[in-house]
Amino acid sequence: xxxxxxxxxxxxxxxxxxxxxxxxxxxxxxxxxxxxxxxxxxxxxxxxxxxxxxxxxxxxxxxxxxxxxxxxxxxxxxxxxxxxxxxxxxxxxxxxxxxxxxxxxxxxxxxxxxxxxxxxxxxxxxxxxxxxxxxxxxxxxxxxxxxxxxxxxxxxxxxxxxxxxxxxxxxxxxxxxxxxxxxxxxxxxxxxxxxxxxxxxxxxxxxxxxxxxxxxxxxxxxxxxxxxxxxxxxxxxxxxxxxxxxxxxxxxxxxxxxxxxxxxxxxxxxxxxxxxxxxxxxxxxxxxxxxxxxxxxxxxxxxxxxxxxxxxxxxxxxxxxxxxxxxxxxxxxxxxxxxxxxxxxxxxxxxxxxxxxxxxxxxxxxxxxxxxxxxxxxxxxxxxxxxxxxxxxxxxxxxxxxxxxxxxxxxxxx
Numbered sequence: 001x002x003x004x005x006x007x008x009x010x011x012x013x014x015x016x017x018x019x020x021x022x023x024x025x026x027x028x029x030x031x032x033x034x035x036x037x038x039x040x041x042x043x044x045x046x047x048x049x050x051x052x053x054x055x056x057x058x059x060x061x062x063x064x065x066x067x068x069x070x071x072x073x074x075x076x077x078x079x080x081x082x083x084x085x086x087x088x089x090x091x092x093x094x095x096x097x098x099x100x101x102x103x104x105x106x107x108x109x110x111x112x113x114x115x116x117x118x119x120x121x122x123x124x125x126x127x128x129x130x131x132x133x134x135x136x137x138x139x140x141x142x143x144x145x146x147x148x149x150x151x152x153x154x155x156x157x158x159x160x161x162x163x164x165x166x167x168x169x170x171x172x173x174x175x176x177x178x179x180x181x182x183x184x185x186x187x188x189x190x191x192x193x194x195x196x197x198x199x200x201x202x203x204x205x206x207x208x209x210x211x212x213x214x215x216x217x218x219x220x221x222x223x224x225x226x227x228x229x230x231x232x233x234x235x236x237x238x239x240x241x242x243x244x245x246x247x248x249x250x251x252x253x254x255x256x257x258x259x260x261x262x263x264x265x266x267x268x269x270x271x272x273x274x275x276x277x278x279x280x281x282x283x284x285x286x287x288x289x290x291x292x293x294x295x296x297x298x299x300x301x302x303x304x305x306x307x308x309x310x311x312x313x314x315x316x317x318x319x320x321x322x323x324x325x326x327x328x329x330x331x332x333x334x335x336x337x338x339x340x341x342x343x344x345x346x347x348x349x350x351x352x353x354x355x356x357x358x359x360x361x362x363x364x365x366x367x368x369x370x371x372x373x374x375x376x377x378x379x380x381x382x383x384x385x386x387x388x389x390x391x392x393x394x395x396x397x398x399x400x401x402x403x404x405x406x407x408x409x410x411x412x413x414x
Contacts, residue, residue, distance in 0.1 A: 001018070001101070003102050003137070004101060006106040006109060012080070034079050038080060046342070054344055058399070069116070074121065080112065086131070100379065110317040129386060134379075159199075160223070160235070165258050168259070169271030176239050179345050189366065196370075216258050234302050234305045235370055236305075238309055245314075245317050250322050250326075252267075253323045254275030254277045282327050284296075301329070302332070304373045306337040307328070308366055311341055312324055313339055325338040325412050329414050335379075335413050337411050340410060344404055382411060
């Protein structure tokens with residue numbers, strides 16, 4: 001395993017240390033102006049919010065065409081990645097097998113899809129994910145609360161599924177509407193829920209898989225009750241509203257459940273809905289009433305959490321990371337799969353790229369994350385799926401295999 005740390009100090013500084021059977025270390029350095037130019041070039045190609053931002057990405061963005069994506073990935077590697085580390089990875093692989101990289105990005109480069117970096121600098125198109133499994137490391141300053149569920153029952157091994165919950169006050173075709181489409185219309189998603197039902201306890205309790213989607217009863221109180229019973233996994237697919245990086249308040253990022261305006265919380269209602277913020281998850285009701293309870297007791301996170309939503313891992317872009325992903329780790333999670341940027345839905349692929357209704361890239365990502373979180377090594381499992389997507393992208397350049405969606409996913413570990 002190699003631990004890589006990046007730090008912003010005007011310029012970008014990198015250090016790495018090998019462990020677990022391998023020995024060695026190294027340092028890297030990139031001048032600040034070069035880093036800023038590379039990050040701006042990447043940001044200009046990432047999916048944007050709103051219809052026009054997403055349309056631009058599909059019509060002219062570098063991540064939508066193979067040759068342009070490879071050019072971008074090569075430029076990022078030339079600026080950000082030290083060839084000496086690539087050489088060490090090859091040496092370790094030859095003697096000990098495929099290594100794991102735990103990479104702690106600095107805020108400035110937190111959106112970089114490290115897996116895509118074209119590290120050979122020639123026409124071979126070798127990417128970093130071809131050589132190593134990659135996990136993102138949460139900030140070292142993050143303190144994890146060791147919580148014990150207080151209402152543990154026979155459902156303590158349950159998988160909690162929050163799949164496209166209905167947000168009060170928002171129609172299915174609105175900005176906080178459906179991300180997965182009509183409930184029960186996707187056979188792959190129905191199969192996912194059925195597999196979980198066949199394997200054991202699932203909450204919410206449903207008679208048929210279709211009943212797990214677009215529910216109206218999955219609010220923060222329900223979620224807290226389920227988590228306090230001791231769930232082993234949480235899979236959330238829905239909406240996250242990010243906080244502006246320039247504001248510096250990563251704790252203001254919000255998760256959208258079925259909470260009405262009367263729900264107790266720290267954020268202001270939006271229409272007839274009160275979002276659940278990272279600040280809620282961290283502080284609970286401590287600042288709201290005299291007998292308040294910390295968030296780690298109200299929402300103790302299970303060992304594995306998946307937050308499949310727009311920029312759900314965006315808190316790593318802040319100097320002080322207190323967003324949703326880090327809140328889940330603070331509340332007890334060992335691993336959180338989150339996203340680096342805004343996700344295009346399958347509907348966006350249909351409307352903007354002309355894909356047939358039967359092709360659903362977001363569904364494939366949800367299924368892949370769910371399968372990875374059932375595996376003993378979720379980082380390697382998810383990375384293997386991402387590598388399959390990359391291989392198909394290199395082979396045919398079809399938009400459904402582009403990194404627009406799958407390269408946004410990262411596993412964040414403590």
